[in-house]
Amino acid sequence: MSDAEHPADESNPNVAQDDFEPVQVFPEADEMDLRPGADNCYKCTTCDSACPVAEVDDEFPGPKFQGPEQWRLKRKSDEDIDASVMDCSNCMRCDDVCPSSVPLSQMHNTARGEFVDERMEKLSREYVRNRILANYRTMAELGSKVPRLTNFVMGLGVTKLFNEKVLGVTSEREFPEFATQTFREWWDERGGPQVRSEDKRVAYFHGCYSNYNTPEVGKALVRVFEEFGYEVVVPVQRCSGTPMFANGMLNDAKRAAGINVENFSGLIADGYDIVASCTSCSMSLKQEYPELFDLDGIEDVSAHTYEAMEYLRIHEDLEGALADSSVPEQSYAYHAPCHARNQGLDRQAVELFRELDGVEIEDVGPSCSGISGTYGWKEEKYEKSMKIGEEMFEHMHHAAGEVGMTECPTCSMQMEHGTGYEIRHPLQVLEEAMA
Amino acid sequence: MPIRDDVLVVGGGLAGSIAALSAAEAGASVRLVSYKKSTLRFASGLIDVLGYPNGDGPVSNPYDALSSLPDDHPYSLAGEQAIRDGLDLFDEVTADSYRGSHTDANALVPTYGGTVKPTARYPEASAAGLASDARSMLVVGFRSLTDFDARLVSEHLEAAGVPFEVRGAELSFPEEFRADAKVTRFANALDRDEEIRFAGRSVGAREALAETVKPRLKGVERVGFPSLLGDEHADEVRADLESHLGVDVFEIPMGPPSFPGLRLEDALFAALDDAGVRMSTGNPVVDYEADGDELQAVHVDQKRRKVPYHADEFVLAAGGLVGKGIDSNRSRVREPIFESYVPHPSDRYDWFDTDAFGDHPFARFGVVVDDEMRVLDRNDAPQFANLRAAGAVVGGADGAAEKSSSGISLATGVVAGREAGASI
Numbered sequence: 001m002s003d004a005e006h007p008a009d010e011s012n013p014n015v016a017q018d019d020f021e022p023v024q025v026f027p028e029a030d031e032m033d034l035r036p037g038a039d040n041c042y043k044c045t046t047c048d049s050a051c052p053v054a055e056v057d058d059e060f061p062g063p064k065f066q067g068p069e070q071w072r073l074k075r076k077s078d079e080d081i082d083a084s085v086m087d088c089s090n091c092m093r094c095d096d097v098c099p100s101s102v103p104l105s106q107m108h109n110t111a112r113g114e115f116v117d118e119r120m121e122k123l124s125r126e127y128v129r130n131r132i133l134a135n136y137r138t139m140a141e142l143g144s145k146v147p148r149l150t151n152f153v154m155g156l157g158v159t160k161l162f163n164e165k166v167l168g169v170t171s172e173r174e175f176p177e178f179a180t181q182t183f184r185e186w187w188d189e190r191g192g193p194q195v196r197s198e199d200k201r202v203a204y205f206h207g208c209y210s211n212y213n214t215p216e217v218g219k220a221l222v223r224v225f226e227e228f229g230y231e232v233v234v235p236v237q238r239c240s241g242t243p244m245f246a247n248g249m250l251n252d253a254k255r256a257a258g259i260n261v262e263n264f265s266g267l268i269a270d271g272y273d274i275v276a277s278c279t280s281c282s283m284s285l286k287q288e289y290p291e292l293f294d295l296d297g298i299e300d301v302s303a304h305t306y307e308a309m310e311y312l313r314i315h316e317d318l319e320g321a322l323a324d325s326s327v328p329e330q331s332y333a334y335h336a337p338c339h340a341r342n343q344g345l346d347r348q349a350v351e352l353f354r355e356l357d358g359v360e361i362e363d364v365g366p367s368c369s370g371i372s373g374t375y376g377w378k379e380e381k382y383e384k385s386m387k388i389g390e391e392m393f394e395h396m397h398h399a400a401g402e403v404g405m406t407e408c409p410t411c412s413m414q415m416e417h418g419t420g421y422e423i424r425h426p427l428q429v430l431e432e433a434m435a
Numbered sequence: 436m437p438i439r440d441d442v443l444v445v446g447g448g449l450a451g452s453i454a455a456l457s458a459a460e461a462g463a464s465v466r467l468v469s470y471k472k473s474t475l476r477f478a479s480g481l482i483d484v485l486g487y488p489n490g491d492g493p494v495s496n497p498y499d500a501l502s503s504l505p506d507d508h509p510y511s512l513a514g515e516q517a518i519r520d521g522l523d524l525f526d527e528v529t530a531d532s533y534r535g536s537h538t539d540a541n542a543l544v545p546t547y548g549g550t551v552k553p554t555a556r557y558p559e560a561s562a563a564g565l566a567s568d569a570r571s572m573l574v575v576g577f578r579s580l581t582d583f584d585a586r587l588v589s590e591h592l593e594a595a596g597v598p599f600e601v602r603g604a605e606l607s608f609p610e611e612f613r614a615d616a617k618v619t620r621f622a623n624a625l626d627r628d629e630e631i632r633f634a635g636r637s638v639g640a641r642e643a644l645a646e647t648v649k650p651r652l653k654g655v656e657r658v659g660f661p662s663l664l665g666d667e668h669a670d671e672v673r674a675d676l677e678s679h680l681g682v683d684v685f686e687i688p689m690g691p692p693s694f695p696g697l698r699l700e701d702a703l704f705a706a707l708d709d710a711g712v713r714m715s716t717g718n719p720v721v722d723y724e725a726d727g728d729e730l731q732a733v734h735v736d737q738k739r740r741k742v743p744y745h746a747d748e749f750v751l752a753a754g755g756l757v758g759k760g761i762d763s764n765r766s767r768v769r770e771p772i773f774e775s776y777v778p779h780p781s782d783r784y785d786w787f788d789t790d791a792f793g794d795h796p797f798a799r800f801g802v803v804v805d806d807e808m809r810v811l812d813r814n815d816a817p818q819f820a821n822l823r824a825a826g827a828v829v830g831g832a833d834g835a836a837e838k839s840s841s842g843i844s845l846a847t848g849v850v851a852g853r854e855a856g857a858s859i
Binding site: 044045046048049050054055058059062096097098099101286287290299302303304310313314315316317318319341342343344345346347348351363 | 437438471472474476477612613616617618619620623691692708713714715716717718735737738739740742758759
């Protein structure tokens, strides 16, 4: 008697339901079951055609293979995870284009974690290098204790040679400079929040980069939110985990996530929402945390996390606030980071600043910048990363603006590296307009 | 209540884009919200108005056949003028990149299955390939591109009785790509005119491709390639090939991912941007807020929380069964956002015909609209005073069989957008 003749009961847990959650299929199991997600894939290859790595690398089998196909192979015949999963840059564009909502990036993250755990030699140069890159915060914390010395040493030819030859970190790139004062030091020095409010409260997830490297972005966020009457708090925090997911260091990521969730989830009951200035950080808290980990309060954190400008657009009349503002003439070549695109935020800066007196802003198109966090820092990936970025560089040169704009710290490194342009964060322009 | 616009359009395909542009022309502030990439990625890029009405055809003039359509067909509701207005707007948006506006008659364009499709507008890139043209034709395919078989295409064209000589040739692309290389890989190599090793020297990919094809020309007057001749610089790629080969070069539309569809998507996006239409993409509309029979807002699911997008007028252009604007399970067919009325037999064995190429009821499933594209409930009354629908989400037509999908999107998009804009 075939299933077709006797339709399965709607309550059958083995039939994919509309509100399907991959982690809930077999609630008693420890391991995630991604099968219903894999079954949703009908092999249209839209993901492959949107993958920036597959576009420049003939050897990379693409997201469809990394996700549903690899998943099936592994279960059918106990195959090992294929090493090509390490060539995925975790841009998550496949998620964005899949017409069937297959949880591709979740599958890739899981596969990568398993590959690193089970197949990667822990003493290998690649593992050590990836671990150092993924744990950028640890390095940054040390480096920023003596920022000038670190900047000097990191800029030395001999350091770059060592990094490339011994660690496999490309010597083509300039290390981002450490700020002489971190955002947190500035925050403490100013005495924390300058505005107190019972009903308008946000907790700022600054992430590593705006703390150690670009505190001006963090300061802009604080000033803009305080201008709108928000009480801003800055809980103790770790890395969002993005570079760890991308390098398959899921244990490191889980530890960091545990601390972040613990420190932020408690604030939600007191009326705080979480805002981030980096789109990969907000992506991580919103989507990757609940997809990958089972921690107390994680759903709450996910549901209350916003990208900073997204938050203002939803809760404030941002357009109205800027209606009578103006800034001195300036023009920008704007690049939307992949992780902003995936959150549906790729047009908000253009939309807003298009109306702001004094600002010219041009979207340089939908291509990926190619750096993808730690990806473009790896010696063997550098060329690929620049090849992916080529289209963006070209469009930036054609755009009227000679200053770049983006929300993502590593996209901004790539934009600067490829064009020599100075790069600003939308929050900085917002701060200028509201001053 | 900060995210607010006059008109909000749900869906970023052909119908949604045209509705948004029409509303913007009426002076409204417009936002377009779309979820995943639209079905334009799967589309041929050909704009059909009507090729096979009621299973007959092909017809040479689609307008002559309109009166034979049933009363509940979207064309019957929108009217002939709406089709013409939709095409006018389309011609404006695509400017020089499309042809066919000089006549009401259908053009006959070869497809990658070797059939000939009656269509109202076709990309400039396909212009030299028309089947009504008597010039001899060579169809070129590449061995590593398994989706397109040049010999099959030419044999099918011959069998279809085209009035010219046609040959097919399967060649190796001058650059050795992996066995299952993506079409994007071919297109990019040509777009960037990548330097490749060819006959012992380093040449641009375009020249190398032309040199590979040259020995096969043997006097033909035009050469057709699968539609992967470049992306952003497609015109340049084609022109370079033509000058190297000394004959006209054209593209035959392919399956997904389809460059003609992607290029059309880019043209629509640019037009929307120029018209000041705001675009929010990447997240699905999942719910709505209404006050009585007046919609107030739709809710966009932004990663596990719902964000309201307010507007005065709404247009639903979320696509049909393929685009997932219409959904089904084992017990019923539904429109998932507004739960609008979608007429269909209660027994699901009556949803389809047993003949694969038969007259399938499911192909006509969709919401019911009036002549202003207002969405109707089961009693033929507007479900909401300010909700309209356009494109494949509207029921009553089998667009795939009739070859009318694009035309329906244009006609209903224009009416829904114009009426929504005028109601502000």
